[in-house]
Amino acid sequence: MAKILIVEDEMSIRSFLKINLQRNDFQVIEAENGEEGIRLAQIDPPDVAILDVMLPGIDGFKVCEILRKDYPNMGIIILTARTQDIDKIMGLEFGADDYMVKPFNPSELVLRIKAILRRMESNLNEGKSTILSGSFKLDTYSQKVYKNDEEIDVTPKEYMLMKIFIESEDKAFSRDELLDLVWGYNFVGDSKIVDVNIRRLRAKIEDDPSSPVFIETVWGRGYRWKKN
Template sequence: MQEKIIIIEDEDSIRGFLRINFQRNDFHVLEAATGEEGLRIIRIEKPALVILDLMLPGMDGYQVCKILRQEFSDIGIIMLTARGQDMDKIMGLEFGADDYMVKPFNPMELILRAKALLRRIKKDEDEENQDIIKNGIFIIEVYSQRVYKNGIELFLTPKEFLLLKLFVENPGKAFSRDELLDLVWGYNFVGDGKIVDVNIRRLRAKIEDTSSSPEYIETVWGIGYRWRKD
């Protein structure tokens, strides 16, 4: 599948040259000659990467970059500049650019940098997706151990968090109390097995609208508990 990019560059010759080179490397290329036109196209087409010239008529590259970062936090931005001063590079990065190249440049180096940036963005997205578990109105952030219901954070103990994560990852599966003890408290746990029921009761009080009539954590009589499967 072709990656969609946009080249925002006011010089027709440079824009056309870049378009040809990116198309030869299997990119789907969009074009704009001004920052305003580029933003309009980006909002419609949602490209993965922006090749952004710094010196544009009207809205300059810094302004475009700032707006892009406010509206599209995960879009890749490579800034092009005819200047070689360090301050221009620093300002570009401060405004949210991921990378920059100074004109004149080798087009193949730009393409390689674009591919590397897209790989990094994809990797970050994959890692973020692995860190987040979504189930209906619940969002579980695994790394930070935070839980949200309808966007409101719930404050769970570590054991409550592990119970919820286990249930959400296995909807419809009935877990016995012994299984929950082994999986959450560990095989070597020594203590009263009723600790499972106590923690389930506390967890229900935090996640259910009415804990006495649980909607999410169901009791399976004679076995244990399960997460309701839609």
């Protein structure tokens, strides 16, 4: 049974989410503020964390940043009542896998949670093997990325992007193709999520992210991996 952490300060919303998730056979733990959410996650890490942005004390973005750093394989969904693109982008920058704007259909939230869990399970079931490309090595069993034998801290989405690129060196992928392959065909969000994750990944693997040599921009198309 997958474990879901809800961090939401409004009790009515928290209870509503808990009831709907339990009806779908999820184990639910809940917190009313960011500090409590982090404490509960440290005691017993959940499979997926659902974080409201507007929390008392530290906000959902900071909670997301802390959880992503400590638990790189945890699924994270940001909830926000705001509609500005900057809030969506900020959530993705801090490491969220997905976001939903309030009000939303709880059935859609359940579908997105299940999609994240399927991707996590698929990655774990790939079996132990290594993928090499120049100075890079991907361990598909542990989902770790190494450059010159030094581990690079990547999120699950960043790992999936690396794997897709390296397995198809020199192939140009459109943003829509990457969106389908990494976030799934049912993803309803903005395609900007691809650019955000590419930018974040470049900052980790490129010697000079402003002049990338591994993940190239293909103007009018998208991105491709250039083996060096």
